[in-house]
Amino acid sequence: MCGIAGIFNLHGDKESAMLTLKKMVAIMHHRGPDGAGFYCDEEAGLGHARLSIIDLTGGGQPIHNEDRSIWITFNGEIFNYRELRKDLLARGHEFYTESDTEVIVHLYEDYGVDCLEHLNGQFAFAIWNKNTGRLFMARDRVGIRPLFYTFSGDQVIFASEIKALFMDRRVKREIDPYALDQIFTFWMTIPPRTAFKNIFEIPAGHYMTVEAGSRKLNKYWDMDFTPDSRVRAEVEWAEELRELLTDATRLQLRADVPVGAYLSGGLDSSVITALIKKSSDTSLRTFSVTFEDEAYDERVYQREIIEYLDTVPSDIRCTYSDIGRVFPDVIWHTEKPVLRTASAPLYLLSGLVREKGYKVVLTGEGADEILAGYDIFKETKVRRFMERFPDSKFRPLILKKLYPYLAHSPVKSVQYAEEFFKTDTAGYPDEYYSHFPRWNTTSKTKLFFSDAMKESLGNYSGLNELSSLLPDDVYKYDYLSKSQYIESKTLLPGYILSSQGDRMAMAHSVEGRFPFLDHRVIGLCCKMPPNIRMNALKEKYILRESMKDLLPASTLKRTKQPYMAPDAKSFFSGDTPCYLDELLSERNLQSAGYFNPKAVSVLADKCRKNAALGFKDNMAAVGVISTMLLHDMFIDNFDSKSKGAADRAAEDKRYAIKV
Amino acid sequence: MRLKSEIRGFVVENFLYGKDDGFGDNISFLERGLIDSTGVLELLAFVETRYGVSVDDEELIPDNFDSVDKLSDFIARKAGNGN
Numbered sequence: 001m002c003g004i005a006g007i008f009n010l011h012g013d014k015e016s017a018m019l020t021l022k023k024m025v026a027i028m029h030h031r032g033p034d035g036a037g038f039y040c041d042e043e044a045g046l047g048h049a050r051l052s053i054i055d056l057t058g059g060g061q062p063i064h065n066e067d068r069s070i071w072i073t074f075n076g077e078i079f080n081y082r083e084l085r086k087d088l089l090a091r092g093h094e095f096y097t098e099s100d101t102e103v104i105v106h107l108y109e110d111y112g113v114d115c116l117e118h119l120n121g122q123f124a125f126a127i128w129n130k131n132t133g134r135l136f137m138a139r140d141r142v143g144i145r146p147l148f149y150t151f152s153g154d155q156v157i158f159a160s161e162i163k164a165l166f167m168d169r170r171v172k173r174e175i176d177p178y179a180l181d182q183i184f185t186f187w188m189t190i191p192p193r194t195a196f197k198n199i200f201e202i203p204a205g206h207y208m209t210v211e212a213g214s215r216k217l218n219k220y221w222d223m224d225f226t227p228d229s230r231v232r233a234e235v236e237w238a239e240e241l242r243e244l245l246t247d248a249t250r251l252q253l254r255a256d257v258p259v260g261a262y263l264s265g266g267l268d269s270s271v272i273t274a275l276i277k278k279s280s281d282t283s284l285r286t287f288s289v290t291f292e293d294e295a296y297d298e299r300v301y302q303r304e305i306i307e308y309l310d311t312v313p314s315d316i317r318c319t320y321s322d323i324g325r326v327f328p329d330v331i332w333h334t335e336k337p338v339l340r341t342a343s344a345p346l347y348l349l350s351g352l353v354r355e356k357g358y359k360v361v362l363t364g365e366g367a368d369e370i371l372a373g374y375d376i377f378k379e380t381k382v383r384r385f386m387e388r389f390p391d392s393k394f395r396p397l398i399l400k401k402l403y404p405y406l407a408h409s410p411v412k413s414v415q416y417a418e419e420f421f422k423t424d425t426a427g428y429p430d431e432y433y434s435h436f437p438r439w440n441t442t443s444k445t446k447l448f449f450s451d452a453m454k455e456s457l458g459n460y461s462g463l464n465e466l467s468s469l470l471p472d473d474v475y476k477y478d479y480l481s482k483s484q485y486i487e488s489k490t491l492l493p494g495y496i497l498s499s500q501g502d503r504m505a506m507a508h509s510v511e512g513r514f515p516f517l518d519h520r521v522i523g524l525c526c527k528m529p530p531n532i533r534m535n536a537l538k539e540k541y542i543l544r545e546s547m548k549d550l551l552p553a554s555t556l557k558r559t560k561q562p563y564m565a566p567d568a569k570s571f572f573s574g575d576t577p578c579y580l581d582e583l584l585s586e587r588n589l590q591s592a593g594y595f596n597p598k599a600v601s602v603l604a605d606k607c608r609k610n611a612a613l614g615f616k617d618n619m620a621a622v623g624v625i626s627t628m629l630l631h632d633m634f635i636d637n638f639d640s641k642s643k644g645a646a647d648r649a650a651e652d653k654r655y656a657i658k659v
Numbered sequence: 660m661r662l663k664s665e666i667r668g669f670v671v672e673n674f675l676y677g678k679d680d681g682f683g684d685n686i687s688f689l690e691r692g693l694i695d696s697t698g699v700l701e702l703l704a705f706v707e708t709r710y711g712v713s714v715d716d717e718e719l720i721p722d723n724f725d726s727v728d729k730l731s732d733f734i735a736r737k738a739g740n741g742n
Contacts, residue, residue, distance in 0.1 A: 599676035614697030
């Protein structure tokens with residue numbers, strides 16, 4: 001796990017490229033504190049910040065092929081590298097390291113861009129091929145590792161994080177109003193768009209090739225929910241799921257350093273913890289978040305699993321003021337506004353992991369997307385069910401089954417719940433049936449946009465951009481698969497794996513690994529009949545069936561409790577963070593220009609009074625605070641924020657490498 | 660009239676963040692998109708604390724809560740009943 005950077009089309013200007021590359025790598029020091037490496041020729045410069053996990057002594061990067069004509073800078077893990085290496089050796093390739101990175105270089109020599117098909121892993125990399133004059137950049141199938149790029153003249157500048165791109169002074173820093181509109185609707189930007197104007201990301205499952213005068217973005221992998229034509233018994237699906245998950249966990253435990261696990265107390269992380277214990281005799285350390293606020297706390301469930309599986313537990317207890325206090329650091333790493341604070345406890349948790357001397361954790365991320373775990377899928381089913389007989393007096397009672405864990409549940413009144421779920425979907429294409437209520441509620445936060453923002457956005461809608469992500473096949477899928485596909489293409493890479501995933505773990509030099517997101521596991525789950533992913537309203541049914549003997553019955557029976565953290569309360573109850581008053585001052589809001597100061601001030605008052613805040617208020621409060629922090633750190637004060645990195649690039653011995 | 664203007668004031672402050680767009684007293688909060696699912700509970704807390712009436716679960720329905728007119732009728736009715 002590491003940070004990568006590069007500049008292409010140098011036209012011989014090596015000296016200034018190297019100066020910039022060193023600063024780019026230095027500002028990503030958190031991604032790779034164990035080493036730095038550079039390569040530069042007349043046309044391309046590559047940089048690398050290293051977190052050593054495999055081949056601790058010999059795996060320094062960039063890495064080259066036998067005749068040094070092909071160079072790679074790589075972030076991530078190739079879990080099947082041992083098998084690939086064996087094949088490549090048999091085909092006559094010569095290796096000079098034991099690393100997984102070198103495997104990619106030789107695969108690329110043999111297969112070109114099709115090397116991607118052979119990789120089982122989570123990765124972002126760039127390969128510079130001097131023979132063809134072509135730069136090849138790629139990201140893993142589901143978007144676990146980030147890769148951003150921008151242009152300056154005909155030069156392509158790329159890096160694992162946006163802040164590294166900004167270390168090139170030619171790159172302008174400006175927040176994109178369309179991106180704000182998307183985040184305040186979908187919680188994410190639609191790739192390749194990012195929160196910043198003219199800064200792009202390679203979408204999940206895509207690669208880009210750049211050569212003189214041309215660049216092409218191509219998709220190489222996608223989820224395919226076309227059902228399996230074979231008729232199979234439920235038990236066969238359950239067995240195959242267990243086999244593949246076991247194998248994915250086995251592969252993902254490969255590391256030359258100890259590996260821990262995140263344990264939330266829910267089904268998914270418990271499954272992964274159980275599978276690790278099953279495949280290894282050594283003691284396993286698990287890391288958990290607990291909350292001061294009982295509404296979010298899951299420690300009772302965590303304890304049960306810790307005792308049942310006999311793990312060595314570590315946890316952090318998260319208070320409101322902890323979240324408020326670290327939030328600026330969180331936004332420095334998310335590099336985009338967020339509407340929830342749930343990233344903050346994960347930022348604190350990765351700090352604990354690092355403190356305990358661990359660099360790698362396995363987590364249960366991805367199960368909810370591929371096995372239909374989220375409430376949005378249940379809600380869709382219930383809405384469809386109610387719509388078939390709109391006059392039924394009994395059908396709405398099923399709504400009571402939704403959201404039983406929420407204190408402020410709309411289901412408190414069935415009549416109201418019925419009204420809320422009878423959403424008017426006019427104007428929304430049918431493929432968005434499942435997500436429309438969520439997006440509609442979230443969009444209400446745009447009420448806080450300033451008049452100037454509203455004017456510049458006009459009638460803009462992100463839906464067209466979103467539709468460009470959907471392949472034709474999606475329209476043929478059943479409604480559950482359709483909604484799972486959309487969730488997996490939007491929130492999974494755009495929020496869960498980034499703002500709550502890579503960026504929070506890597507902030508403390510920790511690598512997350514996700515066995516549920518092994519592409520073989522995803523492939524299997526997509527092929528299953530929808531009714532074994534969700535059986536009636538039992539989410540992740542087949543997973544529960546397949547893990548029956550590994551976990552306590554109470555865990556297997558437990559209804560999903562979504563991972564959440566206190567939102568507005570983190571800033572407005574108890575210790576108000578010291579930066580907040582200035583950040584939300586009328587003068588500051590006016591000068592940044594995104595939000596209406598009067599409306600924000602009314603909202604802040606409402607939050608301070610600790611009234612019963614709804615989703616919209618909570619999302620708006622966190623959205624406004626995170627946008628203003630982003631503006632403060634990346635637009636107004638980037639020079640002072642990045643000064644440490646610039647100094648490090650100039651002074652640290654590791655950056656004084658001659659190329 | 661004072662009751663209606665108080666309700667209106669609460670709705671404008673809490674759901675429109677201070678910017679009254681002149682919506683009618685008979686306009687449905689739900690259809691107009693003024694309140695989200697938890698907004699109903701905010702209205703409920705307002706009614707209970709400001710007017711000292713207690714609201715049963717079965718009274719928490721759009722017929723009682725879904726416009727300035729409906730809510731003021733409901734509060735007046737409850738107050739008249741000695742609640």
